[in-house]
Amino acid sequence: MSFLCFRRALALGFAIILSIVRFWLLRLRGPLTLEKRALWVQQTCLSILKGVGIGYRVEGTPPTHGLVVANHLSYLDILIFSGAMPCFFVAKMDIIGWPFFGWAAGVGGTIFLDRSSLESATSVAEQMIKRLKDPIPVLLFPEGTSTDGHQVQRFHSRLIDPATTSGTQITAASIRYIVEDGTPEERLCWGDDTLFVPHLMTTLSTPGFSAVVHFGEPAIYTDRRVASDTTHAQVTAMRAQLPLPK
Numbered sequence: 001m002s003f004l005c006f007r008r009a010l011a012l013g014f015a016i017i018l019s020i021v022r023f024w025l026l027r028l029r030g031p032l033t034l035e036k037r038a039l040w041v042q043q044t045c046l047s048i049l050k051g052v053g054i055g056y057r058v059e060g061t062p063p064t065h066g067l068v069v070a071n072h073l074s075y076l077d078i079l080i081f082s083g084a085m086p087c088f089f090v091a092k093m094d095i096i097g098w099p100f101f102g103w104a105a106g107v108g109g110t111i112f113l114d115r116s117s118l119e120s121a122t123s124v125a126e127q128m129i130k131r132l133k134d135p136i137p138v139l140l141f142p143e144g145t146s147t148d149g150h151q152v153q154r155f156h157s158r159l160i161d162p163a164t165t166s167g168t169q170i171t172a173a174s175i176r177y178i179v180e181d182g183t184p185e186e187r188l189c190w191g192d193d194t195l196f197v198p199h200l201m202t203t204l205s206t207p208g209f210s211a212v213v214h215f216g217e218p219a220i221y222t223d224r225r226v227a228s229d230t231t232h233a234q235v236t237a238m239r240a241q242l243p244l245p246k
Contacts, residue, residue, distance in 0.1 A: 005205040011051035019044035038086040041108035045082035060215035066169035072141035128162040157228035169218040172231040174238035180208035
């Protein structure tokens with residue numbers, strides 16, 4: 001383990017402990033609304049990013065409500081998007097078993113999806129319809145999995161449907177990672193077939209990288225497949241605009 005990895009791992013552990021203490025202090029002050037939970041997640045993610053030394057910048061205006069659809073590269077995406085705006089995620093059920101992060105996602109208001117269950121997809125859609133009425137965005141990764149960043153996979157439209165049927169605005173968003181020494185962002189991307197802990201060590205050992213989040217203009221769609229195809233094209237175009245490190 002490199003010194004950088006060790007230092008970042010210590011900072012990560014400290015940020016996690018601090019966030020747990022902060023959560024229970026909030027609980028002592030009274031019931032936690034969904035908005036308070038989303039804000040707690042945002043504060044936790046900002047603390048982790050600052051402690052570990054991962055920077056990011058935002059292009060465009062983060063939405064304050066509605067559905068956000070984005071490409072998906074890594075578990076880091078959760079930290080970055082939460083730092084950019086308070087939001088609720090739609091995430092795969094597997095995350096529940098992750099140390100700390102599974103608990104944090106649950107108490108933070110994440111909507112969990114069992115990708116192998118049609119019943120789960122129906123339940124998630126119903127939950128999304130309710131959440132989309134709140135003044136906190138719901139963020140969906142419609143590719144259905146994380147990728148190596150070479151291309152944006154097609155967007156599945158099933159969970160975009162709650163926004164189109166309810167007339168809720170949809171905002172396309174892209175995320176990209178930039179390593180200062182020119183290392184491809186693929187090093188930071190995490191696929192389902194890669195073990196979490198070894199990849200986390202690789203991530204923590206990577207010096208001088210940051211993220212760029214780009215938000216498009218929100219729009220209302222009446223057809224889920226049109227929404228899926230249009231936002232996919234927008235995310236692909238935003239990803240193609242490779243920004244220079246700052």
